[in-house]
Amino acid sequence: MSRRHGSETVGMLGLTAHVSEHRTEHRSLRHGTRWLCLISSLALVACKTVDPTEQLDSVRALEAERGGRLLVWEQSQDDASLIAIRLDALLHDGLTRDDAATIAVLNNRTLQAEYEALGLAAAEVLQAELPSNPTLRGAVLFPVSAGDSSLGLMAWLSDLWLIPTRKDVASLRSTSTELKVAQMILATAHEAIAAWDGVVCARRMAQVARELEDALHHRSELIRQLYDNGFVDKVEWTSAVEDLLHQSLVARRREYLVQEAAARLAVALSLEGAAERVPENATLVRATIDDTLSVAALLDEAMSRRLDLMDARVAVQLTARRLDLERALVWRSVSVGVSYEGDFESVASDAQNPLGPTFSIEIPIFDQNQAGIAAANFRLRRATKTLAAARHRARAEVVTAWRAWQMTAAQLDTIEGDLNDTIEMTDRYARTWNDRIDGSYLDVLGASARRLRLDALWIEKVLELNGRQLQLERAVLSG
Template identity: 30%
Template sequence: MRTTRSKAIALAFLIAAGVGGCASVTPDQRFPEVQADTLARVGGRVEWRQGTAADDLVDQRIAALLGQPLSADDAVQVALFNNAGLQATFEDLGIAQAEVVTAGQLRNPDIAGFFRFPSSPPSGLNWNIGIDAWLLDAFLVPVRQRLANASEDQTLRLVTQQVVRLAADTRAAYFALQADSAAVRAQESLAEVARLALDLSRAQGASGNADDLRVAADRSAYQQATLSLLQARSAERASLERLRALMGLTDRPVAWMLVREAPGPTSGEPGEDELLALALGSRLDVKAADAEVQRQEYALELSKKWWLSTVQVGVETEESTDGQYTTGPHFSAELPIFNQRQGEIARQEAVIRQVQRRRTALQGQARTEVRTALQRVSAAREVVVLYRDEILPLRRATLAAVQDRYNSMFVGVFELLTTKSELTTAETGFARALQEYWTARSDLEVAVGTRLPDVPLPAANPSAAEAAPPPPPTSPPNPHQQHQPR
């Protein structure tokens, strides 16, 4: 009899332990969803580095990308593969998955007992052992699982949002470096023009054909051009370091190049109403806000069923000092006399109203961001088109005409150098305009929540004068077709 009771108690304990031990945690179980969403929203691929052989393949892919002139998409792909902060964010998925597993597990049973030694006959040992189970806690498991699943959905959206944000930041840093590099080349050309003008005025001053005031003015212009060149190089180095940090390349030398010029603008974007509807249906922060509302609603349901977690049912066996056994069930529960969780429930209801209103505010913010970004893109496109189709062709045609007049000795070298400087300044403005356009378009894609189609905008047909090729430069051209960051 004694052995039978002991075996029954041990069996019950082992069954409970076995049921709880069946669950396992797979941290990357939902990572394929992040990969699919990233491909659709960013056009790139993410990999979770977990110390496996797949990491070597990722490193090989990064090396291949860095071995060729980097486009903006290439830079984004390197960042998605190599950014350490993003890899840390992926661990949030493992944390959320662990919470899902925990939510599906029953509460562990309690085992308790005692041994007592009598001070007088009968002198047998008095002992008691019992096991208690939180049986009604099983009714809370589905609610806890819904709560944990909603939290995991929210985490999934927020992790993917970090991927999208990293891609946008990398694009912005890429185009900033591209524009800064163009500015350096332009300032180098302007400094060379200023040097030539200074050399010429000095030579004319030595021969009595230029006064000291002209020489001083050209010297001041050369000093200003040199100062601007130093500032441009400093800005280029700062932009390079920002891009290196986003791409996770701060621990290796810069041996990669950028494509020299940014692509031209696209033909246009969808209409405002279409973009607004797309944003409210696609933005990950809005989806995360939806998941947060659902999560808090499940938390309220769990709070209202608090009493289920206080009920214990068990069985115990006791041997008295005279050798008699008693076995039977017992239970315990909390009596809700003083505290019926009214405050906790009221708090949770207030939290639900709060997150609902935050979601509404976020939707309004999304609309504002879409409209603002769309206006920026439209304005930036107009500036780019104005530079590309009118300002630059006119500056090039003007320089060609001045070059012809200079060759015919109708104008002097100072007029030629001034015209060359005006063209270089316009080219710098065009590079900055392209930077603003692509940065604004990247921000629009973030505001909408997904990639937009890239249909190039065709250039206008220039007139015969505008189509004239630029004259030979006054200083040696740069033989490199791509820019290698300094």
């Protein structure tokens, strides 16, 4: 605080003005206009609104590189109507595998809630751009002089070097949020695809279980007839009954798994009865990968495109800027302005009203923000080490996912090749032998049961392989 010519300078940053009852009309108009312009400019800054369009566009760009699915952030009734129209169009001809992923990205309630984080990020960026809120202060000194009054508008000069750093920090936080939302979009789409596969698999497995139960029931009846006529012993008959009872339990379990898979799909899509929209004749299709791909190429792609690695790199940049901000905060209490000072006790029309600059600075003596700077240094070191660890983890996940894919694909090749050929040969032999000797048909039933078990094994392996493909995509693109 300072006093010149009997007036008070108010302020941290401040533009400080002192008003006298005895100034000329011309001077009042001039200074009134000056105050009006200043207040108007500050009001324009304060009236900026939060617009998360930039954040949403960034997320859309990230998704376009990885899935290309339509994104709609439900912020209004128009958005809700657009989503509803799109859902109706997608469900018109039944729910396909690709449709499930598209609908989940559009309609999943958890994902829609996550979009709100983009609005929070946009608000933080806007707040970081705003100067410190100016304060209008007035003072009248008693009992020295009732005319010795002042009016001051405070603002901080230190905003000139703090705002750019604050904005960088907020922008990097926003980028991190965008990357996390993009990760969730990919995870939501993958969950929907896996859930759709699960419904189709559960249905087919339940059907195979029922067919196998029927085959074993027929077999047990034939063996019972043979037992009644003394052709087989009781052990063989009871063994056949035991096989039938065991398969009956499996069939009941498979029926329950159909309901469980339907519930999973409904949650993934946030759509009740979603499984009912999956066509009854829908089948699993074996996932494929480009034969020219190598684990080295996948590793290179993961290092450049994997979202969690991108986020970890942003975290390093963010902590570095936070360190800069902590260092700048040492000089956070710097103000400058102009002050209007007058001889308020004089009623003479020629009273002196000098207008001059005011500069003030608060220099910290006991607290140089050492703790804040040290904490920022530790955060930077941790972020750097976390990035290195994330790279190691990404490499391990890509290699593991690639090997798992190769293993499952090789197993499926064996099922579709040698094992299938063996089952077909056994079935043909059993039917031919039965026709020639007019046998009991037991060998034919046994061959049919083996065929059904092979079908069940193939379905499970295709489901596993498709899951391996999703795992590999996450390892390369998301983490």
